Amino acid sequence: MPKTRRVAVYLDKGGTGKTTSAAHLGAALDAGGHDVLLVDLAGKQGDLAKELGVDDQLQADIANEDDFPNVATTMGNRWGDVAEMVGTDEAVDRLVYPTETGVDLIPAHPDLDGLDADLGNVDDVDDRYSRFRRFLDDYVEPLDRWDVVILDMPGLANNITYNGLWAAQNVVTPVLMGSFEYSQAQRLQEDLEKIRSNYGEDVRLQMLIPNQFDRRTNLHAEKLAAFQDEFGELLAPEYVVDSQQIRTATEEGQTLFDIPDDELLKTGTDARDAFATNAAELYNRLTDD
Template structure:
């Protein structure tokens, strides 16, 4: 199972929107997808229509040893897309994990115990921080996808994230790689968006996806209806952009996995 962490320590960059819609797009093209909600806010769970009543077991219990992946997983209304939901209990996990053995490898060990062939790809929606939850995600993942808002302050946060990735490589996960940087909230009417995009591409080159995700009201509306934007309005510019991004993403994944 391919494991991809969707991470950026800065909030409000479209991270959860990216995780939900890429997971939906991959499922729509035939992939069996597991989405792990590791953000205490639980926005990925809400955005997929999984209410609190359906979150008896969550990523909190998974990390603290209270359940297995098979026990925590919840099917979504999207065919071939399953979810491990999050609850507010996860906010206390940062403290509890400090006392647990292999505190940085809890998610990695849990995912390693899943039945072979159950899912083709796992996306991990990380919290907007660089604490133990995100570290668990980066240790468990083979690669990282970084949603980056096309605003100047986002560039400063990117350098912090890159430093964290290097530390994770050095101490825990030498195989961790950057799968790609996805430029989000792009406003074509704003010269700053284009300037930031140019700066990021000049700095990171081909790591940056060609597809940019525009500012789009339908992307913002979809979570309130509990469905991905790709289902809420598949013809809006945001949905079309995420489908294009998914095609780029698939092209970067191992070919043997794509054929599974």
């Protein structure tokens, strides 16, 4: 059993708040005294690097070709050689960007695009999906630098997603209060059940976080009640309200945890506190297992 608590923020649907939740749960755990490593497996435009204010640095490194190894390398065929060549600690160090929020980040990289196809060519299914787990087990765990690892996942199921699920074994899922999201969450449970029966990987949904909750509409209250009926204790203790400050903070490369108390509006404070409560509860759930 790994010493670090690992969790993947995942739902195979775009735009439900996965990246926002990964950043804020990480920031909350950091504020709570944990050492947190965030990993962006979502690719795209390196959302977490932007949200955590290190995107300029990352883009400069990419432009200067100072971007090897990167997150995609960890799942490539030559990771073992690379690590041996530069040294194990150094190899991991080169992947990690410290952030002002306090968490450390392994950002996404354009090479993730090609990696999915490369993984698809790996014949041995066990090897194909276990690469990121091996990276965490063999290279990250021994460093003893972090006690929580949070993976920001793509909003779809591909080979990289499976690597994330295999590595984390635990899933936290932000859900919007719509009817489509409700069936999506049910489907996620079915997908994880299939992973358990087909591959013997015990990937478990640990927490559903109602996100962008609007207290002014009855519809959201009704949806929340339906979620509570169906998912019971899987639901997070607190919903996260819709907060414009999340969007503006994100644009400025910050989380709500980086904003001084007296500059937070009511919804911003509520959203931040909800993430803090949910992060503490998530940590407990990961610990109890």
